[in-house]
Amino acid sequence: MNAQPVVKFGRHALRASIAVSAVLAVTVLFAQAQQDPLPSWNDTVTKQAIVEFVTDTTKEGSPTFVPPAERIATFDQDGTLWVEHPMYSQVIYCLDRVPALVAEKPELKDVEPFKTVLTGDREAIAKLPMEELEKLLAATLTGMTVDVFQAEVQKWIASAKDPRWKRPYTELTYKPMNELLGYLRDNGFKTYIVTGGGQDFVRVYSEKTYGIPPEQVVGSAGGTTYTYGKDGNPILTKEPKLLLNDNNAGKPEGIHLMIGRRPVFAAGNSSGDREMLEYTEAGEGPRFAMLLLHDDAEREYAYGPAQGLPDTKVGTFPQELYDEAMKDGWLVVSMKKDWGQILAPGQ
């Protein structure tokens, strides 16, 4: 692709070109297209960059055309597709499961970390050491059949509510990102979730929530064991054996394992996504790396050094990540400036 025009939000991007008459261009583009596929995005250079990339990679005969089979788009979930603060939803699930677990096994009620979790004291819970947290995850995410786990998550998803918005967690998705997923799919991209969260957990609601089928969810994954139940029927049991830690370097490794192609488009919001964005952007031809900034304390949350705020354990975003994005020309999205709406209205 060297001698051809480069549509690439990466090392060689002609970023200056984007800034020219952005609003006008977007207006003209959508006047032609009749309908704006990204109505929750403000008419900024960011939106224009997305529309230009999709247009240039999907127009037959374009020098930066990408064949449909290669249009792989990967999205981090927590903090990229839905709210991750103050705590990852899956961790809330694990905490919420403890009372039922202790009811089944009363001997756990005086054992850490279950004892602390049962007090409901979120500050004390937040201070639990990593090895205690791992016990919590193992006890609530493994040891049951995949069918039982799926049913438990389904039930929780249907009833649990986020305390700030008093709405189910699956309603706390970002409307602009759901529009982007749909826009990419309408243009022949295959959309994937590539999450540090549990693959089996996210697969329960991904189709309904994001239009992404279970087989297009890559996440942290444990092994299962195939045995036969009392009735002779096969059973798959979730084991506390980690096969893929789908964070940091684990993201491109997981993409290779589960998809086998390098993405053309990737979006993330924290240091756990860094390697996925680098890997995507380093491919030949047109590539798009998008990094989301949580900079809207009023409508959502603001965190991290890029906001002049202390970094956080949930969705870490060190200054170096921002510097790398700037240096390599990834598209940085400001939730505050680029998004007209963040959450879809309550139902």
Add this chain to the structure above:
Amino acid sequence: MNAQPVVKFGRHALRASIAVSAVLAVTVLFAQAQQDPLPSWNDTVTKQAIVEFVTDTTKEGSPTFVPPAERIATFDQDGTLWVEHPMYSQVIYCLDRVPALVAEKPELKDVEPFKTVLTGDREAIAKLPMEELEKLLAATLTGMTVDVFQAEVQKWIASAKDPRWKRPYTELTYKPMNELLGYLRDNGFKTYIVTGGGQDFVRVYSEKTYGIPPEQVVGSAGGTTYTYGKDGNPILTKEPKLLLNDNNAGKPEGIHLMIGRRPVFAAGNSSGDREMLEYTEAGEGPRFAMLLLHDDAEREYAYGPAQGLPDTKVGTFPQELYDEAMKDGWLVVSMKKDWGQILAPGQ
């Protein structure tokens, strides 16, 4: 589905019903459909069973209708989609790689198993102990970047030829099975390969050979490691660390890991496929488990106790597997009786 008609080649199949006027029914069916989607299949009860299953699971309003999203079909590769005798093609690849490997690392030429492989003495090679074979696989399938590996396999696939047919290995696919893959896809099924062979190996040619994209190939898979090359660009290196041994119980475990849904349709030909067929067949609602018999010594190969022949290490098929298929009503396909043509004509 209990009170509804069961279209299931499984424990409760009404196998007797299939046998009634099969040829006539197939003829009528295709007279209506105008074009036979399975022209290389003889007009037997086997073909009728396939057509009936696909018709009954895809007709809107049918009591055994399967929604498109759930139409997952999984196929073993070696011996199910292409020839596996006298030796798995990937093993031939590993053997063929040895001279190039020794040219790069001359110190290997006096070390086992490379020393024996270099003699070209297939009988001596066949006697190499498992631990030596594992060294061979590790040396030829790992230690390079995923891109280098892909290029090497590509080159081999384009030039290597099977000694019996003097044709590239990718031409030794079964025409009836390729038709079946296409027929299922035309009816909204998502077709997957679920192979004991190397996932990275099969992904190189799966799209061109079977119309199955890399992301729909589940196979034995090793880990990779993400690092940066001298130019600072990301590199994924194949490691000799097995993440998934996609044989026997590893097949349903791999299906859960990589697809996350239980197949509706599965096909295999050896004991390595047993658990995949059981797992598929044990799901609720309509399911189809197909077991292929290698019983045509003239046009392909005949092997295994079900043919009254000794079992083989390549594509083992013990008598118990045949008995289980009979007991549980899996559809057993005879290559000799059910296939009008086995290989596509040479090009």
